[in-house]
Amino acid sequence: MESLLTLLQEVLPDLLQGTLVTLQLTVVALAIGLAVGLPAALVRVYGGRVPRWLAVAYIEIFRGTPLVVQLFVVYYGLPDLGITFSRMAAAFVTLGLNSGAYQAEYFRGAIQAVGSGQMTAARALGMTQWQAIRYIILPQAIKLALPAWSNEAISMIKYTAVVFLIAVPDLMGKAKILGGRNFNYMELYIIAAVIYILLVFIATRLVRTIERKLYTPGLEMEAERH
Amino acid sequence: MSDQALLRIEDLHKAYHTHEILKGISLDVQEKEVVVIIGPSGTGKSTMLRCINLLTRPDQGHIWLEEIEITAPHVNIDKIRQRIGMVFQDFNLFNHLTALQNVTIGMAKVLKMSAKEAHEKGMWELERVGLVDRADHYPAQLSGGQKQRVAIARALGMNPHVMLFDEPTSALDPELIGEVLTVMQKLAEEGMTMLVVSHEMGFAREVSDRIVFMENGVIVEQGPPKQLFYQPKFERTREFLWKISELYGKDEEESSE
Amino acid sequence: MQDLAFLFSYLLQGLGVTIGVTIIALSFGFVLGIGMALLRVYGNKLASTLAAIYSTVIRALPVVLVIFILYFGISRIVDLSPFLSGAFALGFASTAYQSEIFRGAILSVPQGQMIAARALGMSRWKSIRYIILPQAIRIAIPAWSNEAAIVLKDSSLVYVIGVPEMLRRAEYVSARTLEPFIAFGVAALIYFILTFTTNRGLDYLERRYKLQM
Helix, strand or coil, X not given: CHHHHHHHHHHHHHHHHHHHHHHHHHXXXXXXXXXXXXXXXXXXXXXXXXXXXXXXXXHHHHHHCCHHHHHHHHHHHHHHHCCCCCHXXXXXHHHHHHHHHHHXXXXXXXXXXXXXXXXXXXXXXXXXXXXXXHHHHHHHHHHHHHHHHHHHHHXXXXXXXXXXXXXXXXXXHHHHHHHHHHCCHHHHHHHHHHHHHHHHHHHHHHHHHHHHHHCCCCCCCCCCCX | CCXXXXXXXXXXXXXXXCEEEEEEEEEEECCCCEEEEECCCCCCHHHHHXXXXXXXXXXXXXXXXXXXXXXXXXXXXXXXXXXXXXXCCCCCXXXXXXXXHHHHHHHHHCCCCCHHHHHXXXXXXXXXXXXXXXXXXXXXHCCHHHHHHHHHHHHHCCCCCEEEEECCCCCCCHHHHHHHHHHHHHXXXXXXXXXXXXXXXXXHHHHCCEEEEEECCEEEEEECHHHHHHCCCCHHHHHHHHHHHHHCHHHHHHHCC | CHHHHHHHHHHHHHHHHHHHHXXXXXXXXXXXXXXXXXXXXXXXXXXXXHHHHHHHHHHCCCHHHHHHHHHHHHHHXXXXXXXXXXXXXXXXXXXXHHHHHHHHHHHHCCHHHHHHHHHXXXXXXXXXXXXXXXXXXXXHHHHHHHHHHHHHHHHHHHHHHCCCCHHHHHHHHHHHHCCHHHHHHHHHHHHHHHHHHHHHHHHHHHHHHCCCC
């Protein structure tokens, strides 16, 4: 156990730095995802023919290909076309766009679950489509999407790990580097695993507390698949 | 024929948490007898029925089916359940199987009959309940009455020595009740020993050999239909039957045809 | 140009590896997942708790990390090719998710089904095997299709342990042709087609075997 404590003393500072990067990635990815996904969902449901088609294309492509592959296309491939990203930027963009596609589907489901009757009633009152969306549909849809969205948020912590493949110094990346020093990869990955578990645990607790505070009776939706 | 009862229930007690449901029930059922149990809801009628095939374990008391004591500690309950057929209020048909398969699965997997034998017997039981033409239908495609009849065929397929009916028509639309009661009456005429929990007074009066009135976890009174309906010994019995007869008044007039 | 054609056929060969890893991992996860789900629902307290811990821990970790740890772990015990180690590692990860899916499905089967089966004289095991499980599996089809698509995409992660599936080959092609965008882009396209057809196939399965209750 001596050696374990020594090891921990040695690696924890670096690993914690990595953890901060992981959290950074998580938050930014979720934010970008929200900024892209919610409009995409709206276009998907209410848009005209061409915008809708574009939204579908975006969603299907990012949901239909592995995150790693997307990462490589952005970081290694785009420079070919003249668009160069730094590691971090590539990570943010890819994670963000990827998350956006999944979030778009959750929001789409939620919007459809609100029911067309709501839109009809709003229009009958004389609201424009945009007003109806903004004041009637969206508030309900966001509440309905909350469980699926919070699951996505918690899972994002895990998804960020792949960025270590483009040498981003997140928790996973740091674990790999540190493991390479003394070839004790196994030990480091296990420590990293414990940290991930703690992160997910804390995030889950946080989310449950927030959910309970925002709970509105009567406004529920079947738990999302996955 | 020995005069030992087919089914003997002795001093049955059952409590859920602190609430006592069965407070000492004793009942004998003779071979070929049809016993109908009536009483207000929640008085333990279904619980008692479920104790008989140990779907619910009684806290106290003994039950004998023919020569075996069901409540003995090391008894093989799966084997005993083969002798007892049960029909549920909610049918509980196996949703992923056709009507025929519902009837034959017990025969095949429990009685280990060959596929051919099971198929033949299965069709025979379906004929008995009048549903041969629905053999390949799934439960979702059947009406409530049809579902219950398949459920009866399924139970009969196991060659039970006694049939238990737990409010078999309570979940059915009124128009569908008749077809199920007809099948049950036919069974009674064929000599099946039956224990039926039901609100169907017409059936109770016409078909049963004995009516048992239960309330608050005890048997208040039991006897042949004539006695319970026309000369009940207890005021409470008279009261209950009067209220029920009001509700089912039409039944009375129609069944005296 | 000839070179390009050869290199891209090299990429396509990775398709077989990708599909192989996916199928092995999914099947592995299916068998173990159902087993664990049964333990969670019907097992004794110890078995059930252990299964719950496994599921919770694995699902809290990035799949890449699980693959790494299991790969290193497996290599210490047994000498398997990266392909098999990777496939099994992915399988263990999928087990955790599939056990949740099947657990939910088993719990969705109405209680009356078990009661009726027992009343017929079926033992607990027979009831589970012939009445509960068949229905649970059909209930699970939508969620399982989702998981299948995910495993297909996650198969790209065994890249990290050197399995010559599509991603690794794309990397090789990219290095050889100095056309990373095309190399990875084509890989992405192939994945997309794979996912698309798999989803269509699973949709068909879902429609055909949907359980009407």
